[in-house]
């Protein structure tokens with residue numbers, strides 16, 4: 001039987017499947033969050049940069065008010081955005097206010113990146129030439145120290161990271177007093193990031209997989225190996241792609257603003273060794289052929305796997 005939750009290095013239990021809120025448009029997200037809680041999700045993933053935390057908070061509030069769930073029964077995580085990388089507590093307080101909460105279960109560094117806090121936009125500052133206003137000398141370990149300093153205040157129950165490649169994770173772990181509870185990464189058979197998953201496992205960092213369907217569908221949902229596993233299990237490709245992570249010992253984030261899909265996405269199946277072999281073989285083939293694909297988010301022109309290849313602008317500076 002697939003586990004319903006996993007234990008973090010903080011002692012907290014994190015559900016095996018969570019509800020994502022990225023690209024959930026205003027007017028849709030509050031109702032989606034409330035509905036998700038009503039049908040059984042107990043993990044909500046938010047972020048300052050999604051620009052909808054207030055509505056996520058409205059959805060939570062509605063579910064609390066109607067008695068669907070109590071605050072302590074929901075695992076809420078949100079993220080410190082790049083323009084707040086030098087002022088973690090300011091970022092956290094903004095998120096808590098927007099969400100209408102007095103604590104989050106996990107607070108995460110969204111990217112190991114700093115962006116200009118005094119730029120032309122609070123979330124996505126750009127330079128006059130249209131490129132991202134990145135702080136190329138940003139020290140992500142200094143941000144992590146600020147995250148660690150949040151723990152005694154009680155506004156966060158745990159801290160973690162997102163989008164940490166192997167090289168960044170090693171830099172962080174060499175200096176961290178608190179090992180991140182999770183690393184939230186884009187993960188699916190077309191982007192296995194096996195070296196990151198293996199390092200996280202070895203260090204007791206739980207992997208949370210985002211964009212499991214490839215974000216907007218795309219080739220993953222119609223790929224032949226996924227269809228083959230779906231047929232073996234008498235289910236559809238979505239259930240296979242979500243269940244894949246739980247079978248690998250990771251939590252998976254599913255996002256939808258469509259009621260029928262929100263509910264259906266909870267129907268995970270138990271994948272066996274042969275199912276995983278089919279999917280792993282697909283991943284290995286894509287890696288071998290150089291066809292692994294990141295479906296979401298331009299990584300800001302930064303080479304996270306090889307920071308020394310950023311046209312001489314090594315990240316992080318001084319670490």
Ligand SMILES: NC(=O)c1ccc[n+]([C@@H]2O[C@H](COP(=O)([O-])OP(=O)(O)OC[C@H]3O[C@@H](n4cnc5c(N)ncnc54)[C@H](OP(=O)(O)O)[C@@H]3O)[C@@H](O)[C@H]2O)c1
Pocket residue numbers: 019020021022023045046110162163184185209210211212213214215216217238253254255256257258261262264265296297
């Ligand atoms: N830490 C990070 O940097 C980061 C980055 C990206 C995402 N995330 C988190 O991970 C969550 C999930 O990732 P994601 O939103 O990129 O992508 P995803 O879950 O891979 O895909 C979402 C898309 O799939 C559609 N969909 C959902 N269920 C479906 C179903 N049963 N059948 C067909 N289509 C379906 C949704 O459509 P509808 O909504 O229209 O139904 C939406 O267009 C995000 O919402 C966010 O919370 C984190």
